[in-house]
Amino acid sequence: MRALAEFVQRAACVVRRVIGAPDYDSYLAHVARRHPGCRPLSRDEFARDALARRYDRPGSRCC
Amino acid sequence: MSTSIVPARPGMRVVSAVGWLLVAFAGAGALGVLALRRGENVSAAWLLVAALCTYAIGYRFYSAFLAARLFALDDARATPAERLNDGHDFVPTNRWIVFGHHFAAIAGPGPLVGPTLAAQFGYLPGVLWIVIGVVLGGAVQDMVILCASTRRDGKSLGQMAKEEIGPVAGFTALVAVLGIMVVLIAVLGLVVVNALKSSPWGTVTIGLTIPIAMIMGFYMRWLRPGRVLEASAIGLVLLVVALYAGRWVAEQPALAATFTLSGKTLAILIMVYGFAASVLPVWMLLAPRDYLSAFVKIGVVLALAIGILITLPPLQMPALTRFTDGTGPIFAGALFPFAFITIACGSISGFHALIASGTTPKLLERERDARLIGYGAMLMESFVAVMALIAACAITPGVYFAINAPAAALGPTAQTAATAIANWGFVVTPAELEQLARDVGESSLLSRTGGAPSLAVGMAHLFSRALGGSAAMALWYHFAIMFEALFILTTLDAGTRVGRFMLQDLGRHVWPAFGRTGWMPAVLISSAMIVAMWGHFLWQGVIDPLGGINSLWPLFGISNQLLAAVALCVATTVIIKMGKARHAWVTLLPLAWLVVVTMTAGATKLFSPQPKLGFLAQARALQAAQAAGTLPPGVKSAGDLAQMIANNYLDAAVAAFFLLSVIVILLDSAREWVAVVSGAKAARSTEVPFQPRVFAAGD
Numbered sequence: 001m002r003a004l005a006e007f008v009q010r011a012a013c014v015v016r017r018v019i020g021a022p023d024y025d026s027y028l029a030h031v032a033r034r035h036p037g038c039r040p041l042s043r044d045e046f047a048r049d050a051l052a053r054r055y056d057r058p059g060s061r062c063c
Numbered sequence: 064m065s066t067s068i069v070p071a072r073p074g075m076r077v078v079s080a081v082g083w084l085l086v087a088f089a090g091a092g093a094l095g096v097l098a099l100r101r102g103e104n105v106s107a108a109w110l111l112v113a114a115l116c117t118y119a120i121g122y123r124f125y126s127a128f129l130a131a132r133l134f135a136l137d138d139a140r141a142t143p144a145e146r147l148n149d150g151h152d153f154v155p156t157n158r159w160i161v162f163g164h165h166f167a168a169i170a171g172p173g174p175l176v177g178p179t180l181a182a183q184f185g186y187l188p189g190v191l192w193i194v195i196g197v198v199l200g201g202a203v204q205d206m207v208i209l210c211a212s213t214r215r216d217g218k219s220l221g222q223m224a225k226e227e228i229g230p231v232a233g234f235t236a237l238v239a240v241l242g243i244m245v246v247l248i249a250v251l252g253l254v255v256v257n258a259l260k261s262s263p264w265g266t267v268t269i270g271l272t273i274p275i276a277m278i279m280g281f282y283m284r285w286l287r288p289g290r291v292l293e294a295s296a297i298g299l300v301l302l303v304v305a306l307y308a309g310r311w312v313a314e315q316p317a318l319a320a321t322f323t324l325s326g327k328t329l330a331i332l333i334m335v336y337g338f339a340a341s342v343l344p345v346w347m348l349l350a351p352r353d354y355l356s357a358f359v360k361i362g363v364v365l366a367l368a369i370g371i372l373i374t375l376p377p378l379q380m381p382a383l384t385r386f387t388d389g390t391g392p393i394f395a396g397a398l399f400p401f402a403f404i405t406i407a408c409g410s411i412s413g414f415h416a417l418i419a420s421g422t423t424p425k426l427l428e429r430e431r432d433a434r435l436i437g438y439g440a441m442l443m444e445s446f447v448a449v450m451a452l453i454a455a456c457a458i459t460p461g462v463y464f465a466i467n468a469p470a471a472a473l474g475p476t477a478q479t480a481a482t483a484i485a486n487w488g489f490v491v492t493p494a495e496l497e498q499l500a501r502d503v504g505e506s507s508l509l510s511r512t513g514g515a516p517s518l519a520v521g522m523a524h525l526f527s528r529a530l531g532g533s534a535a536m537a538l539w540y541h542f543a544i545m546f547e548a549l550f551i552l553t554t555l556d557a558g559t560r561v562g563r564f565m566l567q568d569l570g571r572h573v574w575p576a577f578g579r580t581g582w583m584p585a586v587l588i589s590s591a592m593i594v595a596m597w598g599h600f601l602w603q604g605v606i607d608p609l610g611g612i613n614s615l616w617p618l619f620g621i622s623n624q625l626l627a628a629v630a631l632c633v634a635t636t637v638i639i640k641m642g643k644a645r646h647a648w649v650t651l652l653p654l655a656w657l658v659v660v661t662m663t664a665g666a667t668k669l670f671s672p673q674p675k676l677g678f679l680a681q682a683r684a685l686q687a688a689q690a691a692g693t694l695p696p697g698v699k700s701a702g703d704l705a706q707m708i709a710n711n712y713l714d715a716a717v718a719a720f721f722l723l724s725v726i727v728i729l730l731d732s733a734r735e736w737v738a739v740v741s742g743a744k745a746a747r748s749t750e751v752p753f754q755p756r757v758f759a760a761g762d
Contacts, residue, residue, distance in 0.1 A: 012292055017156060018163035019357035020422075021291035030150035047289030048346075053151060055345045055560060 022050030083123065090116025097382065098187060104377035107453045110186070111371070114194050114449045118442045121198030126206060126438035133638065133646050134210045136430040141754045143216045144427055153217070153425045158432040161423060166440040167357045168418045169205075170364070172251060172515075172551045173408030173623075174448035179514035180616060181405040182455040182463065183391040185383040188402045189452045196403075196410030197445035200653035204627060205415045206437030207634040207650060212420035213427055214750040220420045220630060224728075226749060227636045232731040236629050237569070239724045240417070242717065243622040244562045245593070247414075248337070249600030250615040251551045254513035256329045256605055257612070258548060262505055263322035264541050266329070268309035269548045270322075272352070273336070275301045279351035291354055298355045302549075306542060313504065326605040333555070334598040340556030341563045341590040349556055356553040359546045367450050370525035380456035380463065385488060392468035392487070393512070394613050395675040400664040404620030409448025411653060413626025415441065416633075429756075454521030455514075461491025462499060462508075466517040469610030470510040471697040480509050504537030512610040515551075519543035562593040603710040608697025614678070614714055617668055618721075624661045625721050628654060632732040639739050641748045647736075658725065665722040669715055678718065682711035 016023045024043050031040040041049060093113035097105060130136045144155040156164075181189045212218055218226075221240070225233025259265045278301070279294040287293060312318045324332075340348050389397035394405065408414070419437060427433060455463060461484050465473065473480040477493035484491055500508045503523060508516060523539035531539070564580060566589045571578020577585045604611025631654035638647050671677030674684035685708045688695050698704050738744035 014157075014160055014163075016291060017160045018167060018361075019291070019295075019354050020164055020167070021354055022289060024289055026154065027150045030148065030154070034148065034150070044288040047283070050151065051345050051350055055349060055557070 020054065022047055083120070086116050086119050090120065094191075097190060101382070104379060105186075105382075106375055106377050107371060107457065108375045110190055110378070110449060110453055111375075113190065114446060117194045117198055118446070121202065122438060122442060125198060126202070126434050129203065129206055129438070129649065130431060130434045133207070133643060133649060134214075134430075134433075134641075136210065136433060137753075138429045138431050139756055140430050141756045142213060142424075142427045142430060143751075144425055145756060146751075146754060147216065147425075152422075155428040156426040158428060158435055161426045161428075161432065162436050162440055163361070164426070165418065165423045165436050166443055167360060168422065169412070169415045169440060170360060170444050170447060171408070171554050172254065172547060173412060173414075174444055175451045175518055175547065176254060176514035176616075177406040177408060177620070178448045178452040179455040179518050180393055180467070180612070181402050182380055182452060183384065183386050183393045183467070184398055184402055185381050185387070186378055186452060186456045187382040188387070188398055189406060190449065192403055192406055193409045193445055193448045193452065196406075196653075197441060200627075200656070201409075201411035201415070201445065202438040202441040203649060203653060204411055204413075204630050204634065205419050205441045206433060207638070208416045208630055209419040209424055209427075209433050209437035210430075211634060211637045213424040213430065213433060216751055217424040218420060220416045220633060223420065223633050223637070224629065227633055227640065228728070228732050228735050232629075232632070232728045235724050235727050235731075237565075239622075239625060239629065239721070241562065241565050241569070242720065243413075243619075243626055244558055244565070245596045246600060246615070246619050246622050246717070248555050248558045248562070248597040249604065250612070250619045251555055252330070252333050252337075252597065252601040253604040253611050253615060254515050255333060255548050255551050255555075256326050256601070257511055257513040257610075258515040258519075258544050259324070259329055260326050260511070261323050261507070262544075263319040264309040264313040264504055264537075265544050265548070266309075266322045266324055267312045268305045268541060268545050269552070271305035271308060272302065272355075272545070272549055272552075273348070275305065276348055276351040276355065279355065280347045283351065284346045294351065295354050295358055298351065299358060302355070302359075302545070306538065306545060309541060310504065310537070327602075330598075330601050330605045333552075333601070334594050336552070337555055337559040337597070338590055338594045341559045341593070342586060345560075349560065352549075352553050352556065356550040360550055363543075363546045364447055364450075366526070367447075367454070367522065370522070370529050371450055371453055373529045374525055376453070376457035376525065376528075378453070378456040379459045381460070384460075389676070392464065392472040394616060395673070396617065396664070396667060400660045400667070401617065403660045404617060404624055404664045406448065407620050407623040407627075409445050409451075411624070411627050411657070412444075413623050413628070413630055416626065416630035451518060454518055454525065458517065458521050458524060459491065460489040462496070462520070463517055464489060465491060465496050466508050466511050466520060467514065468510060469512055469608070469613060471608045471610070473510055477507075477509065502533060502536045503540035505540075510610065512612045514612075515544065515547045519547065559590070559593055559597070562597075563589045566593055599713075603706070603713075606699075606703050606706065607710075608695070609675075614711075617664065618714060618717060621661050621665050621668070621718060622721050624657050625725050628657045628661065628725055629728050631657065632728055636732055636735055637748075639736055640746050641750070642746050644740055644746075658729065661725055662722065665718050665725075668718050669722075678711045678715035682708050682715070685711065 013023055024046050027046055028040055031038055090113055093109045096109045097113060144153050147153040178189050211223065221233060221237050224236040259269060275298055279298045282294045283290060312322055387398040423436060464484050465480050473483050477496040480496060481491055481493045503520060519540050522543040523536050526539040527533055527536045567578050567580055567585060576582060579585055600615060604615050631650045634650040635647050638650060667676060668678055672680050674681040685704060689704055694704060739746050
């Protein structure tokens with residue numbers, strides 16, 4: 001059962017990154033590893049920030 | 064540097080060599096069958112074998128050569144994702160995830176529509192250009208630009224053009240990208256209009272995708288922030304509901320009449336939608352649509368592959384049709400050069416250079432991943448184009464031409480269409496055409512130009528043969544229309560927004576406040592400007608009695624190949640400055656071909672004396688009709704006639720601008736190449752210096 005839940009978690013992470021959705025868990029891991037002691041953005045703040053970055057520059061879309 | 068990490072034992076080497084020889088023979092044999100078999104239907108299996116074997120050879124040998132000899136890609140070298148890791152943009156990511164992400168970003172409606180239209184020449188020109196073009200051109204462009212950008216901290220194509228070639232080329236590239244965006248959005252908008260025209264089922268289903276996206280957006284913003292997968296699951300279920308809701312509406316006569324819209328009404332609705340998407344916050348419409356469309360895109364590509372593999376349909380279209388001489392009804396112009404600009408995405412697409420120098424280089428975990436992602440993902444897109452070609456050639460040619468030829472060529476009824484098609488040498492009865500329209504739940508399929516409806520008919524054939532039988536044809540047809548429109552509209556709305564940013568960026572040099580992306584008046588004005596620009600071309604396409612695709616698609620093809628020429632100029636410059644001038648033929652070869660193709664096509668569209676082909680000749684012919692006080696066939700009013708004349712001059716001006724841009728960038732690049740190769744200028748690479756890779760695990 002735990003193995004299944006873990007598999008679903010990992011699959012969800014892959015799918016999120018493939019469709020270009022922000023992946024909050026990897027971000028938390030990144031902050032913990034690279035900037036220990038820093039307060040990470042909340043899930044909500046992170047989601048807003050990711051959207052703003054994704055759509056504010058040209059060249060993100062194709063024919 | 065060797066391409067394989069572990070040196071192979073001699074015995075293994077022989078086995079491997081024999082294996083690859085077999086692949087080469089299989090591919091060459093399949094191409095031979097496709098080219099030489101006449102008078103009987105060829106199975107799609109030959110096409111698949113030819114494509115897959117060519118891809119395998121290209122990937123195994125050519126991309127390995129590019130990786131090892133050209134760039135000397137080195138896994139010990141830290142990528143920008145590692146050096147600049149910020150947890151947001153720069154994130155070292157597993158290569159298969161980057162592959163999926165990159166593929167979802169480069170694949171759009173282009174590889175589906177182009178091959179469908181080019182099938183008017185028969186299947187052979189399309190398959191040869193798709194398969195050879197990608198291995199020597201498109202995949203090379205994507206991979207080289209990806210490598211160049213990765214070695215420069217993920218710089219964009221525009222920045223690289225400016226820094227590597229010079230400010231003139233940089234600025235020209237910037238303006239050209241904006242121009243291409245406008246033409247691309249207009250032509251895609253036209254494809255949607257033609258697919259939804261007088262189709263209440265399609266209109267309702269597509270219309271419902273807008274509130275569905277808003278529900279998803281609201282869910283992700285306020286109910287469960289950032290839970291993209293949950294929202295997407297809800298969205299996918301609602302899409303199926305929308306499919307059935309569309310059918311229900313189409314079955315209620317009163318409601319169906321309300322949603323039976325003309326081309327003009329649909330064009331206005333699409334412009335309003337584009338404006339709204341550009342002005343509204345992204346979480347409300349753009350982002351949820353994007354996620355939904357990424358799912359649908361990958362799902363449909365897989366479904367199409369499975370459908371084709373299960374049924375392996377015979378190709379009904381001949382290898383070559385009589386229209387190679389330029390008299391084709393779908394678009395005017397002979398095989399050379401028009402097959403090569405009609406199919407852009409799938410062989411080589413300049414737009415990919417924007418993606419390969421955008422998000423993707425910031426995700427690479429190891430340098431050598433660029434081979435799988437740059438070269439491999441483009442092969443995958445090429446395969447999508449091959450499948451679209453199969454779907455178009457698997458329906459009978461009579462039906463194919465009935466759907467794709469404009470009303471001016473077919474006349475108003477199934478009877479006149481059957482007669483016209485018989486004159487072209489293909490057989491279809493009026494009863495067959497009417498029965499097919501009934502099967503897919505539409506009132507008529509005649510002159511539904513743009514490629515989307517005929518691809519949907521092809522897919523409905525494949526899917527219903529594999530699953531559900533003919534009773535499911537109508538559902539499959541509208542499912543296909545829904546997914547095509549879904550991801551066309553995703554390109555259209557995001558493109559409008561991107562165009563708005565580009566316009567604001569250009570405009571701030573004149574009026575600084577105009578460049579503030581958060582200031583409402585500037586947002587409204589720039590959005591209105593960009594919508595007016597593509598809206599004008601869309602409107603022109605809608606009122607054109609020749610169907611619009613006829614004039615707009617070649618313009619799009621020329622512009623896309625122009626962007627590819629820019630990318631290849633940048634790539635060549637990078638290669639020469641890297642001190643690898645002896646390998647510069649890698650990009651010079653496709654560049655030379657593209658310059659010849661775009662120049663010939665552009666000059667033909669401008670100066671051909673045939674009114675069907677040349678913009679200026681058509682303008683003059685229409686002016687003659689205006690002076691004589693008559694209306695050419697299909698033109699509804701004197702006002703429309705006057706607008707058509709103006710449009711032809713505008714199209715001519717746009718084509719001239721694209722040609723001029725190619726010349727400017729090419730000359731500017733050549734000047735730089737000569738300076739470096741002759742030694743007048745030192746060959747100094749602008750790569751970020753080598754830094755060793757530190758940690759092994761992905762973040």
